[in-house]
Amino acid sequence: MWLAVYPKKTVLKSIRDVLQRKRKDILNGKTPELSHDALLPFIETAIEANSACKLKPLINATGIIVHTNLGRAVLSAKAIEHMNCVACSYSNLEYELAGGKRGKRYSHLKDIIKELTGAEDAIAVNNNAAAVLVCLNTFAKDREVVVSRGELVEIGGSFRIPEVMKASGAVLREVGATNKTHLSDYENSLCGNTALLLKVHKSNYQVTGFTEEVSMDGLVKLGREYKIPVMADLGSGCLIDLGKYGIHSEPTVQSIIKAGADIITFSGDKLLGGPQAGIILGREKMIQKIQKNPLLRAVRIDKLSLASLEATLMQYLDEEKAVKEIPTLRMLIQPVEIIKKRAQRIYASLEKYITGRAEMEIIKDKSQAGGGSLPGADFPTFAVSIRPSGITVNELEKRLRLGHPPVIARIKENALLLDARTVGDAEIKGLAHCVKTAIATP
Ligand SMILES: *Cc1c(COP(=O)(O)O)cnc(C)c1O
Numbered sequence: 370m371w372l373a374v375y376p377k378k379t380v381l382k383s384i385r386d387v388l389q390r391k392r393k394d395i396l397n398g399k400t401p402e403l404s405h406d407a408l409l410p411f412i413e414t415a416i417e418a419n420s421a422c423k424l425k426p427l428i429n430a431t432g433i434i435v436h437t438n439l440g441r442a443v444l445s446a447k448a449i450e451h452m453n454c455v456a457c458s459y460s461n462l463e464y465e466l467a468g469g470k471r472g473k474r475y476s477h478l479k480d481i482i483k484e485l486t487g488a489e490d491a492i493a494v495n496n497n498a499a500a501v502l503v504c505l506n507t508f509a510k511d512r513e514v515v516v517s518r519g520e521l522v523e524i525g526g527s528f529r530i531p532e533v534m535k536a537s538g539a540v541l542r543e544v545g546a547t548n549k550t551h552l553s554d555y556e557n558s559l560c561g562n563t564a565l566l567l568k569v570h571k572s573n574y575q576v577t578g579f580t581e582e583v584s585m586d587g588l589v590k591l592g593r594e595y596k597i598p599v600m601a602d603l604g605s606g607c608l609i610d611l612g613k614y615g616i617h618s619e620p621t622v623q624s625i626i627k628a629g630a631d632i633i634t635f636s637g638d639k640l641l642g643g644p645q646a647g648i649i650l651g652r653e654k655m656i657q658k659i660q661k662n663p664l665l666r667a668v669r670i671d672k673l674s675l676a677s678l679e680a681t682l683m684q685y686l687d688e689e690k691a692v693k694e695i696p697t698l699r700m701l702i703q704p705v706e707i708i709k710k711r712a713q714r715i716y717a718s719l720e721k722y723i724t725g726r727a728e729m730e731i732i733k734d735k736s737q738a739g740g741g742s743l744p745g746a747d748f749p750t751f752a753v754s755i756r757p758s759g760i761t762v763n764e765l766e767k768r769l770r771l772g773h774p775p776v777i778a779r780i781k782e783n784a785l786l787l788d789a790r791t792v793g794d795a796e797i798k799g800l801a802h803c804v805k806t807a808i809a810t811p
Contacts, residue, residue, distance in 0.1 A: 375420055383415035427775040428796050428803070432750055432788025434700045435605075435740025439777060441638040441645070443696040444677055448643060451680035452673050462672050474675060475660070481682045482650055485608055486622050491650035492659060493637065493678060498528050499668035500634035500647030501602050505537035505565070507662045508598065508632075508655070512564035513542040517550035517583070519576050520569040524604075530569055539564070549581040555591055565600050566592050568630075570620070572604040575745045585620075589629035598631040598655065605742040606635025606648060608685050609692070614702040619743050622650070631655060637674070640742045642697030643681035644674040700790055701738060705749050711797070712751035712789035718801035719753065726808050727757040734781070736790045752779075752786040757808060768807035776803045 371380045387408060394401045401407075429439050444452070455462075465472030475492040482491035494500050505514060514534060521543065523529040534541045542563070544554040555566060566588050576582075585601065592599040607619045619640065625633055632655055637646030647668075649659060659665060670678070684691045692698045712731045723729045732754045735747035757765045762785050769776040769785075779786040792800060 371416060375416055379416060379419050383412055383419050386415050386419070387411045425774065427777060428800050429791045430776055430778045430787040430800070432734070432736030432752065432779065432786075432790045433739035434697060434736070434791060435639050435738055435742050436791075437740050441740055442642045444644065445642065445681060445684060445695045447684055447694065448677035448680040452644075452677040455676035456673055460672060460676075462675070473660070474670070474672070477675065477679055478648075478682070481679065481686075482648070485682060485685050486650060487626050488622075488633070488650035489653040490656040491648060492656055492665075493670045493675065494647045494649065494665065495668045495670060496645050497602070497604065497606075497634055497636040497647040498524075498533065500649045501533055502537050503659060503662060503664050503668055504600060504632055504634060504649060505534060505539040505567075506664055507659045508600075509537070509539035509564035511538060512540065513558075513560065513562050514539045514565045514567050515542045515544055515555055515558050515563060516567045516569060517545045517554075518543050518547050519545060519550055519580070519582060520571060522569050522572060522574075524572060530602075548576055548579055550583060551581065552583050552587050552591060555583060555588065559595055559597065563595075563597055566597055567600045567602065569602045570604040571744060572742065573744050585625055585628040585630060592631070593629070598652075599629070600632040600634070601625050601630045603633055603635040605639040605641070605740075606637075607640045607742075609688055609698070611702070611743075614692075616702065616743065616746065616748075618746060626650070637678050637681075639740050640697060640701070640738070641681065642695040644677040646670055646674050646678050648678075696793075701748075703790070705751070708789045709751040711792065711794065712753055714794075715753045715787060715789055715792065715797055715800065718797050719755075719804055722801070722805040722808060723755070726759055727755050729753060729755050732786070734786065734788065736788050748790070750788055750790045752788045754781075754784040754786055755804070755808075756784045759811065760808075765807055768810070769803055772803040772807060774799060774803065776800060 391401050391403060429436060435441050463472050463474050478491050478493055482488055494503060516530060521530050531541050542558050544550060544558045568585060568588055588599050603622060603625060605619060607621050610621055611619055622633060622635065630651065632649065632651040634647060634649050637643040637648060649656065681695065684695055692702055716729065716731055719729060732752055734750050734752045736750040738746060756762065762780055762783055765785050766778055766780055769778055779788060
């Protein structure tokens with residue numbers, strides 16, 4: 370009967386897995402029951418485990434909105450819908466309908482990015498690391514790129530500015546000190562071989578205290594004077610002024626374009642709230658030059674990401690709707706009262722399972738944007754705090770992590786925290802089920 374539902378390979382592997390485990394048990398001096406009926410449930414469980422995909426959805430109860438390990442941005446319904454449309458059918462990906470001839474996959478983004486940011490032209494690639502790489506390779510191969518020592522960023526997962534620079538063939542020219550870089554430091558470093566002035570957004574750290582950095586305006590002025598283009602790696606790529614919502618410190622893409630940067634790169638799946646992608650925008654001539662770089666083909670964006678990216682960008686045309694419909698933005702700016710109400714709903718859904726097995730309360734805490742966005746900014750949040758009595762808090766965390774679906778929580782001061790900021794309303798029921806299973810098992 371299994372063979373009617375599951376592939377023969379999976380069934381065979383599962384039977385072998387179970388028999389192997391039993392042999393091991395026997396070698397370890399145990400005497401497992403080996404009757405047909407005793408083995409069936411083990412095999413069934415093994416088949417289920419072996420036929421599930423390894424990459425799977427989970428519940429993010431960490432409160433970190435852009436969590437690189439947990440897949441970064443959750444796509445909006447419109448992005449998913451458009452991606453599905455394009456996935457299920459042929460499309461004009463590289464076909465110009467008006468002329469009936471070959472077109473460019475990048476052409477679909479040009480108008481919307483121009484409209485949203487004021488940039489002359491734009492393309493999208495696989496991710497922001499690729500965007501930086503291809504820009505440096507196009508404009509600065511075997512030539513110097515000037516970067517402040519305060520901005521030699523490591524993002525994590527091996528993206529480091531000096532190493533990306535090396536891989537691109539560009540030569541890094543560090544200027545200034547870790548805490549202070551002056552305009553004169555940039556100016557003194559210029560030579561006949563300088564190709565680019567690069568400003569890198571400090572995505573995941575802050576330099577505080579006795580510090581100074583050169584503004585984009587200052588760099589642009591210097592660049593113009595010496596006819597050297599200025600590039601900004603913005604990392605997160607925020608398109609709306611978060612100051613309006615009481616969140617500061619993230620420059621918008623528009624403001625950097627306005628300041629006169631010639632080339633800007635940022636991620637599609639950080640604060641923008643779209644799919645994994647790297648967006649390059651700026652001067653038309655420079656974008657055209659990138660399009661001639663053979664490296665671009667190696668880092669090109671696929672049609673599904675392109676479709677969801679375009680749909681996400683379109684949502685920004687109506688900011689009021691965008692902050693409600695793009696999950697990343699919604700989670701970032703939702704009023705703390707809403708988070709508190711959700712924490713109360715999570716609490717209520719757990720109450721009957723918890724009684725006698727743990728202490729539970731709603732606490733005020735802080736969550737982070739994550740993913741190289743808004744470094745140092747803490748957002749007030751509410752979390753359900755659970756202190757189990759029968760098992761350790763680490764054991765509870767582990768059981769939740771290994772559950773179906775997995776729940777990723779935080780541990781703080783010997784309590785397990787379920788941060789209501791990143792838990793979807795529709796996930797509360799599933800979350801309650803997972804906590805019940807985790808806490809009820811002795
Ligand atoms: C995140 C980040 C990157 C890398 O972007 P990916 O989309 O992860 O490739 C590069 N530069 C900065 C400043 C970043 O914050």
